[in-house]
Amino acid sequence: MKHSGTFYGVGVGPGDPELLTVKAVNVLKSAEVIAVPRSSDSSSDGASQALLIAKRAIDLEGKELMELLFPMTKDKDALKSARREAGAKVALALNSGRTVAFITLGDPMFYSTFSYLLPFVREFSPEAPVKVVPGITSYSAAVSTALVPLAEADEKVMIVPAAYDIDEVRGLLDSFDTLVLMKVNRIFDRILDLLVSKGLDEKAFLVSRAGWPEEKVVSDIKSLRGTKLDYFSTLIVKKGV
Numbered sequence: 001m002k003h004s005g006t007f008y009g010v011g012v013g014p015g016d017p018e019l020l021t022v023k024a025v026n027v028l029k030s031a032e033v034i035a036v037p038r039s040s041d042s043s044s045d046g047a048s049q050a051l052l053i054a055k056r057a058i059d060l061e062g063k064e065l066m067e068l069l070f071p072m073t074k075d076k077d078a079l080k081s082a083r084r085e086a087g088a089k090v091a092l093a094l095n096s097g098r099t100v101a102f103i104t105l106g107d108p109m110f111y112s113t114f115s116y117l118l119p120f121v122r123e124f125s126p127e128a129p130v131k132v133v134p135g136i137t138s139y140s141a142a143v144s145t146a147l148v149p150l151a152e153a154d155e156k157v158m159i160v161p162a163a164y165d166i167d168e169v170r171g172l173l174d175s176f177d178t179l180v181l182m183k184v185n186r187i188f189d190r191i192l193d194l195l196v197s198k199g200l201d202e203k204a205f206l207v208s209r210a211g212w213p214e215e216k217v218v219s220d221i222k223s224l225r226g227t228k229l230d231y232f233s234t235l236i237v238k239k240g241v
């Protein structure tokens with residue numbers, strides 16, 4: 001019987017191809033199959049950003065690309081069946097002895113589809129060794145681009161994956177020194193109103209596409225009211241700034 005291939009979760013970082021780790025590059029070079037998450041959400045640009053980053057870092061010519069569809073829906077059954085289907089597809093390759101590297105934007109253990117996929121891969125390919133190559137997260141890149149330290153001394157940091165509940169954000173602003181607000185593009189104006197009402201708008205900055213050629217840091221966040229923001233934007237509020 002053939003040995004199972006290894007299943008890797010590989011973080012490709014926030015966008016700059018030079019921000020892949022040496023390990024990520026080596027794993028991607030040696031993997032036979034590159035598994036690529038694809039979302040059905042137009043705001044996140046369906047096309048895999050992780051693949052665009054990986055392609056800018058290494059030559060993927062000749063590799064088998066395995067596209068895995070993850071619908072952007074709140075329907076639990078639809079999500080489960082898509083993840084199960086993706087897991088079965090990956091397991092088929094692993095069970096035939098091939099190494100599969102699942103690429104993910106930023107870090108695989110930080111708000112990534114990798115963690116949802118893994119249990120299903122394990123179910124269908126229990127023998128396959130699993131390894132994770134950490135990546136540089138988007139918030140790390142965002143604060144580096146803006147030259148603002150995320151935390152100093154005893155500052156407390158809160159990362160908010162999607163700030164859809166404004167009242168909750170209001171409470172978090174009272175309890176933490178720094179807030180990292182991800183996926184802010186759709187609710188930016190409401191967050192801006194909240195920050196203005198608390199006198200915190202001048203303590204905030206928005207970073208879009210950190211590490212991409214179109215990277216942007218905006219400190220005058222009021223100037224962004226009513227504009228269409230990139231999905232790859234992070235708003236950081238740092239009271240100590």
Ligand SMILES: C[S@@+](CC[C@H](N)C(=O)[O-])C[C@H]1O[C@@H](n2cnc3c(N)ncnc32)[C@H](O)[C@@H]1O
Pocket residue numbers: 014015104105106107108110111112136137138139141142181182183184207208209210211212231232233234235
């Ligand atoms: C699903 S999360 C990304 C999680 C990823 N695993 C990580 O390690 O950052 C998507 C959100 O990350 C943020 N993001 C991703 N790439 C970014 C970039 N290059 N610059 C600024 N924010 C980014 C945005 O807030 C976006 O809505």
